[in-house]
Amino acid sequence: xxxxxxxxxxAAVTFILGLKMLSxxxxxxxxxxxxAAGMAIAIIGTIFLYEHDGRNLHNYTWMFAAIIIGSAxxxxxxxxxxxxxxxxxxxxxxxxxxxxxxxxxxxEFQDIGIEAAPGLHINILxxxxxxxxxxxxxxxxxxxxxxxxxxxxxxxxxxxxxxFAFKGQHLLNILLLIAILFVAAYLVFNINDGNFYLFYFVFxxxxxxxILFVFPxxxxxxxxxxxxxxxxxxxAAACGGFLYDNKAMLTGGILVGSAGTLxxxxxxxxxxxxxxxxxxxxxxxxxxxxxxxxEHGAYKEISLSDAAMVMAYAHKVMIVPGYGLAVAQAQHxxxxxxxxxxxxxxxxxxxxxxxxxxxxxxxxxxxxxxxVSYDNLLEMEEANExxxxxxxxxxxxxxxxxxxxxxxxxxxxxxxxPILEVELAKTCIVNKRSMKPGYAGIENDLxxxxxxxxxxxxxxxxxxxxxxxxxxx
Amino acid sequence: MGTILHWISSNQQMIYIVILMIFLGVEVxxxxxxVLHTPLMSGANAVHGVVIIGAIIVMxxxxxxxxxxxxxxxLAVVLGTVNVVGGFVVTDRMLEMFRNKKxxx
Numbered sequence: 148x149x150x151x152x153x154x155x156x157x158a159a160v161t162f163i164l165g166l167k168m169l170s171x172x173x174x175x176x177x178x179x180x181x182x183a184a185g186m187a188i189a190i191i192g193t194i195f196l197y198e199h200d201g202r203n204l205h206n207y208t209w210m211f212a213a214i215i216i217g218s219a220x221x222x223x224x225x226x227x228x229x230x231x232x233x234x235x236x237x238x239x240x241x242x243x244x245x246x247x248x249x250x251x252x253x254x255e256f257q258d259i260g261i262e263a264a265p266g267l268h269i270n271i272l273x274x275x276x277x278x279x280x281x282x283x284x285x286x287x288x289x290x291x292x293x294x295x296x297x298x299x300x301x302x303x304x305x306x307x308x309x310x311f312a313f314k315g316q317h318l319l320n321i322l323l324l325i326a327i328l329f330v331a332a333y334l335v336f337n338i339n340d341g342n343f344y345l346f347y348f349v350f351x352x353x354x355x356x357x358i359l360f361v362f363p364x365x366x367x368x369x370x371x372x373x374x375x376x377x378x379x380x381x382x383a384a385a386c387g388g389f390l391y392d393n394k395a396m397l398t399g400g401i402l403v404g405s406a407g408t409l410x411x412x413x414x415x416x417x418x419x420x421x422x423x424x425x426x427x428x429x430x431x432x433x434x435x436x437x438x439x440x441x442e443h444g445a446y447k448e449i450s451l452s453d454a455a456m457v458m459a460y461a462h463k464v465m466i467v468p469g470y471g472l473a474v475a476q477a478q479h480x481x482x483x484x485x486x487x488x489x490x491x492x493x494x495x496x497x498x499x500x501x502x503x504x505x506x507x508x509x510x511x512x513x514x515x516x517x518x519v520s521y522d523n524l525l526e527m528e529e530a531n532e533x534x535x536x537x538x539x540x541x542x543x544x545x546x547x548x549x550x551x552x553x554x555x556x557x558x559x560x561x562x563x564x565p566i567l568e569v570e571l572a573k574t575c576i577v578n579k580r581s582m583k584p585g586y587a588g589i590e591n592d593l594x595x596x597x598x599x600x601x602x603x604x605x606x607x608x609x610x611x612x613x614x615x616x617x618x619x620x
Numbered sequence: 621m622g623t624i625l626h627w628i629s630s631n632q633q634m635i636y637i638v639i640l641m642i643f644l645g646v647e648v649x650x651x652x653x654x655v656l657h658t659p660l661m662s663g664a665n666a667v668h669g670v671v672i673i674g675a676i677i678v679m680x681x682x683x684x685x686x687x688x689x690x691x692x693x694x695l696a697v698v699l700g701t702v703n704v705v706g707g708f709v710v711t712d713r714m715l716e717m718f719r720n721k722k723x724x725x
């Protein structure tokens with residue numbers, strides 16, 4: 148038991164160190180491994196050294212079976228997932244953690260009943276039972292909301308679930324939340340054998356709340372939601388820390404809860420929106436009505452050979468990647484084009500919008516996979532300074548992050564979001580699969596501007612064809 | 621009121637930890653570049669998998685004939701492990717790509 152205390156202290160320190168190192172590019176990977184090592188010793192230590200009522204834990208067969216199954220699923224899922232689906236994966240893993248916390252609460256609730264009620268009377272809780280029940284309920288509510296919400300976020304990101312909102316939904320959500328909290332509070336003070344089933348009402352209502360909470364939020368805002376749910380799960384884990392007087396759980400849980408909340412706010416900032424705006428705004432739903440009304444002129448197309456020509460003879464080309472690039476898995480083709488143009492003496496850079504793709508940093512991860520040099524990736528501010536001296540901007544499957552409506556249309560749902568000002572460049576070639584609006588469901592005026600020409604097709608195919616054209620020149 | 625005060629005084633240490641960790645969490649990731657948002661979120665996601673310790677305790681203290689507790693614990697351990705293992709592996713995969721490119725430069 149004393150050794151276990153030391154182990155938990157070490158684990159807590161590794162979590163802090165790990166997160167600290169994860170926030171610097173040079174040490175990030177090591178930080179992740181350190182946190183993982185801390186987690187491993189904490190798990191092993193708990194299995195073999197934890198004592199409950201003076202006895203070691205048992206059911207080892209079951210336990211190891213569960214750990215082996217979980218590790219196999221986790222490793223396979225994490226190894227197999229495509230770079231494009233990374234955000235969904237994080238959401239799904241987060242949901243698992245939330246579900247785990249909820250299950251712990253349910254299981255502990257059974258114990259409260261058993262301890263207190265040999266004669267079916269659980270109205271008298273044991274010493275400290277009330278606060279214990281409170282913590283159990285908190286863990287249950289937060290864990291269930293996090294689980295259900297994460298699953299919905301996962302479904303939305305891979306387009307299994309469509310945006311869906313109805314009138315009065317926010318009111319319903321608030322009422323539901325109040326009902327959950329009220330019933331939970333009632334249980335803490337008045338639980339007895341006649342009303343303990345209300346515990347399961349709290350469970351079901353929390354699941355429902357998680358679903359309704361994420362449902363109306365537009366798909367484009369899912370990263371923010373996932374980050375928020377991530378910090379929820381952290382708090383749910385911390386509830387476990389209180390339950391078992393376990394400081395490692397408490398440290399890890401609260402640390403993630405707090406860091407996750409800050410990260411959520413940082414992400415909102417990158418989109419120049421407030422968290423309330425994201426949560427209440429119903430981004431996607433309102434967009435459908437505002438975007439389509441305006442009359443647009445015609446757009447013009449550019450042929451592959453013309454596009455190849457324009458780029459090959461440019462001095463400076465700026466590539467703006469977006470989710471379309473990720474979907475088409477075109478990062479390698481993109482890097483090939485960049486190398487080819489560089490050989491021809493063209494200065495090629497990438498302009499990375501902080502929220503391009505489905506998650507902040509998504510594009511960086513993707514381009515890093517294709518070995519694109521770090522120095523060629525420009526952040527939004529740098530890129531915006533360079534656009535005026537750029538000959539050709541090649542927009543690859545990005546849409547909302549280059550939508551001028553964010554700057555000049557106060558009615559637009561993305562109004563106020565900082566964008567990449569690709570219009571400043573001499574020409575702009577936009578590669579898209581079709582004229583359909585982007586993920587946020589907003590029409591993009593950029594496509595109808597005189598300097599813009601469209602190059603339709605799958606990003607990977609188009610890039611490969613462009614490479615072919617340039618080589619034949 | 622009395623119960624609340626009692627609870628606070630008997631959980632002093634835990635409450636101190638909560639307060640300190642809130643500030644530390646903010647401090648630790650305060651100036652993270654946006655490049656690292658995704659890996660950091662994923663890493664934090666793995667760290668809250670520490671909830672698995674609770675699952676192990678639930679599973680390990682269950683009486684061998686209490687099937688409800690066993691099943692709940694089993695499920696919780698599986699889900700918790702998926703969270704921990706998957707979380708760390710996925711983060712490592714993301715960061716591996718960053719490192720490859722760094723060494724080349």
